[in-house]
Amino acid sequence: MKNGAWVVFRKEMSHFIGDKRLLFTAVIMPGLLIYILYTVMGMAMSAMMTEEVKSFKAAAVNMPQYIEEMLAQSEFEVQHISSDETEKIKQGVADGDYSILAVFPDDFENALDEYVSKLGADEVPNVEIYYNSADINSSQAYMKLVSTLDVLEDSLSNVFDINNSGKEESYDLATSEDTAGSILGSILPILLMTLMYTSCASLAPESIAGEKERGTICALLITPVPRSQIILGKLMALSLMALLGGISSFVGIFLSVPTLMSSVDIEGGSIGNISADVYKISDYIKLMLLIITAVMLLITLISILSTIAKSVKEASTLVMPLMMTVMLASFMSINVTPKDVSAASLCIPIYGTVIGFTEIFTFSVQAGHLLIAAGTNIVLSGVGIFVLTKLFNNEKVMFNG
Amino acid sequence: MNNNEIIKVENITKSFRLSAKQRKVRKLTESRIIAVNGLSFSAFEGEIFGLLGPNGAGKTTTLRVLSTILKPDGGNAYIDGKSVIGEPFEVRRRIGFLTSEVKLEEFFTPDYLFDFFCNMHGVDDEKRISRKQELFERFGIDKFAFTKVADLSTGMKQKVSLVTAVAHDPKVVIFDEPTNGLDVITAKVVTDFLTQLRMQGKTVIISTHIFSLIEKVCDRVGIINDGKMVMCGELSELTKSESLEDLFFRLYNEKGGETQ
Numbered sequence: 001m002k003n004g005a006w007v008v009f010r011k012e013m014s015h016f017i018g019d020k021r022l023l024f025t026a027v028i029m030p031g032l033l034i035y036i037l038y039t040v041m042g043m044a045m046s047a048m049m050t051e052e053v054k055s056f057k058a059a060a061v062n063m064p065q066y067i068e069e070m071l072a073q074s075e076f077e078v079q080h081i082s083s084d085e086t087e088k089i090k091q092g093v094a095d096g097d098y099s100i101l102a103v104f105p106d107d108f109e110n111a112l113d114e115y116v117s118k119l120g121a122d123e124v125p126n127v128e129i130y131y132n133s134a135d136i137n138s139s140q141a142y143m144k145l146v147s148t149l150d151v152l153e154d155s156l157s158n159v160f161d162i163n164n165s166g167k168e169e170s171y172d173l174a175t176s177e178d179t180a181g182s183i184l185g186s187i188l189p190i191l192l193m194t195l196m197y198t199s200c201a202s203l204a205p206e207s208i209a210g211e212k213e214r215g216t217i218c219a220l221l222i223t224p225v226p227r228s229q230i231i232l233g234k235l236m237a238l239s240l241m242a243l244l245g246g247i248s249s250f251v252g253i254f255l256s257v258p259t260l261m262s263s264v265d266i267e268g269g270s271i272g273n274i275s276a277d278v279y280k281i282s283d284y285i286k287l288m289l290l291i292i293t294a295v296m297l298l299i300t301l302i303s304i305l306s307t308i309a310k311s312v313k314e315a316s317t318l319v320m321p322l323m324m325t326v327m328l329a330s331f332m333s334i335n336v337t338p339k340d341v342s343a344a345s346l347c348i349p350i351y352g353t354v355i356g357f358t359e360i361f362t363f364s365v366q367a368g369h370l371l372i373a374a375g376t377n378i379v380l381s382g383v384g385i386f387v388l389t390k391l392f393n394n395e396k397v398m399f400n401g
Numbered sequence: 402m403n404n405n406e407i408i409k410v411e412n413i414t415k416s417f418r419l420s421a422k423q424r425k426v427r428k429l430t431e432s433r434i435i436a437v438n439g440l441s442f443s444a445f446e447g448e449i450f451g452l453l454g455p456n457g458a459g460k461t462t463t464l465r466v467l468s469t470i471l472k473p474d475g476g477n478a479y480i481d482g483k484s485v486i487g488e489p490f491e492v493r494r495r496i497g498f499l500t501s502e503v504k505l506e507e508f509f510t511p512d513y514l515f516d517f518f519c520n521m522h523g524v525d526d527e528k529r530i531s532r533k534q535e536l537f538e539r540f541g542i543d544k545f546a547f548t549k550v551a552d553l554s555t556g557m558k559q560k561v562s563l564v565t566a567v568a569h570d571p572k573v574v575i576f577d578e579p580t581n582g583l584d585v586i587t588a589k590v591v592t593d594f595l596t597q598l599r600m601q602g603k604t605v606i607i608s609t610h611i612f613s614l615i616e617k618v619c620d621r622v623g624i625i626n627d628g629k630m631v632m633c634g635e636l637s638e639l640t641k642s643e644s645l646e647d648l649f650f651r652l653y654n655e656k657g658g659e660t661q
Contacts, residue, residue, distance in 0.1 A: 004521060007517065007520040007521055008521075011509075011517050014509070014513070015506070015508055015509070018508065019508060211506075214504060214506070215502065215504035216504050216505065216506050218470065218498075218504065219498075219504065219518070219565070219566070220521070221470070222468050222469060222470060222493050222496070222498050223493060223518070223521035223522055224490045224491075224493040224494045224521075224522060224523070225521050226490070395470065395471050395472065396418075399465070399470055399471065
């Protein structure tokens with residue numbers, strides 16, 4: 001006799017693979033959506049940050065000649081005005097007619113000299129800069145002007161330099177791996193766990209609560225196949241599909257992260273060169289181990305709730321607290337330093353898995369930690385399957401008896 | 402029909418817990434309701450046995466106990482000598498369970514579903530192929546074997562449901578309310594199917610509240626009310642002096658049932 005679990009597995013897979021709409025929504029769409037969403041977001045952010053502005057129309061009161069010359073290099077076109085005109089120009093900045101208004105104190109240069117020669121004075125010269133933060137042009141003009149004035153300020157009271165030896169030397173000792181790991185390790189674990197949960201939750205209620213609702217589960221349960229094998233067959237098929245959905249999401253993330261991250265500046269340079277290349281095959285194997293066990297656990301938990309439910313709608317309601325738990329556990333791991341994590345906390349379902357993901361993405365994985373997190377998932381899945389078998393054998397649960 | 406006892410029900414009882422809401426609706430104070438109360442009867446090889454009773458009499462519960470869906474609180478039942486409590490897997494090998502409500506996974510084709518249930522029952526490939534050919538031809542399913550169930554007519558769906566339930570060639574067919582809610586053509590398909598099963602030497606047990614169905618297809622009948630067997634015997638013997646309908650209402654009124 002053919003193994004009952006295998007027969008059920010094949011039937012479930014035939015349904016999942018044969019139903020093109022289901023296949024698309026559960027496996028292809030998650031990755032595709034993430035890729036499109038993040039790529040478009042990255043491109044939009046990048047375009048915003050690199051938008052070329054031909055010139056900034058600035059108005060200034062008492063601006064020294066040498067500052068105007070410095071600003072000219074940044075495409076500033078300065079219009080000198082009297083202090084009586086400031087209110088009118090402020091309105092112009094608010095309306096977008098001017099990029100910026102800079103008001104320097106009277107006799108700014110003498111005030112600076114006096115301040116520098118005394119190494120401090122009672123009153124620090126103050127430059128007032130009016131800008132419009134809702135206007136990209138005005139915001140950029142503000143940043144450029146502040147940056148120029150910072151340089152000027154540094155040159156006036158330069159006591160020591162930082163990282164200005166003039167040698168061709170990199171002071172940031174982090175490798176590109178470290179940088180990528182730090183960035184990816186902060187976003188991917190939460191995203192991955194959330195997407196895995198979404199994949200699992202989109203499939204399990206239909207497979208179990210759906211069969212209960214349609215009454216087709218009865219025909220399955222009066223066959224001579226033990227109910228534990230029926231459960232196993234269903235869980236294997238659901239786990240495989242959820243895994244494919246998780247992998248699809250993962251690929252979508254990795255393909256879109258370079259575009260998304262290219263808009264983020266770190267120490268003046270972009271990190272757009274991040275790609276999946278930074279991880280080795282061994283990292284992916286560890287990741288897959290953890291993903292497979294986590295998917296097993298999530299599918300088992302959702303299946304338990306779907307078995308208790310009388311309909312798909314009720315199952316969708318029952319899994320909501322589980323979704324909140326997954327989100328909570330994921331966000332609790334944000335500020336955790338993997339090396340400080342205790343073995344006991346890795347035994348906390350979901351949370352331990354997210355920490356495991358963080359360790360892998362930040363190249364700080366500890367074999368013991370990984371085994372504890374994966375082992376916890378496997379043990380809890382086993383307990384879950386035991387509970388599911390009990391539920392499947394309970395006539396009140398299965399047949400409202 | 403012969404005297405080989407295939408179905409034996411021995412004093413089974415089955416009760417269900419009532420929720421507070423159910424108690425309120427039914428205006429009951431008890432926390433449990435007794436669906437079957439010390440029911441006993443037998444059915445023999447090659448006969449169609451009918452369980453006749455009003456709604457709520459315990460017919461469906463009895464058939465669900467026989468098909469191992471529900472466990473009895475007390476007593477026992479045997480299918481071909483196998484206990485529904487002690488040997489449920491052996492019982493499941495020997496039964497085909499059906500209801501008039503078609504409950505098929507609509508995504509699949511009749512061909513796929515037939516193979517699936519054969520595999521679940523451990524039918525070998527040779528037998529599966531020959532049986533599929535025989536049943537599909539007999540019921541005219543062969544033309545629609547590779548059409549999704551969702552795209553079939555109601556009658557054809559019912560035929561597919563019948564065929565998949567007996568794919569493994571069970572000794573006993575348990576049929577809950579076989580013609581309930583069916584149109585005349587589909588009902589005819591079902592009654593013809595029942596008589597064909599009898600001709601093949603199968604034991605069939607049906608539950609119904611339709612007198613004409615019992616009179617048309619059953620060899621023996623058990624009249625139940627409030628979970629108890631009121632009368633059981635050969636249909637021809639029971640209806641010698643009065644019609645089945647008259648007999649039923651006489652018994653029903655004697656037991657204090659309400660008639661309208």
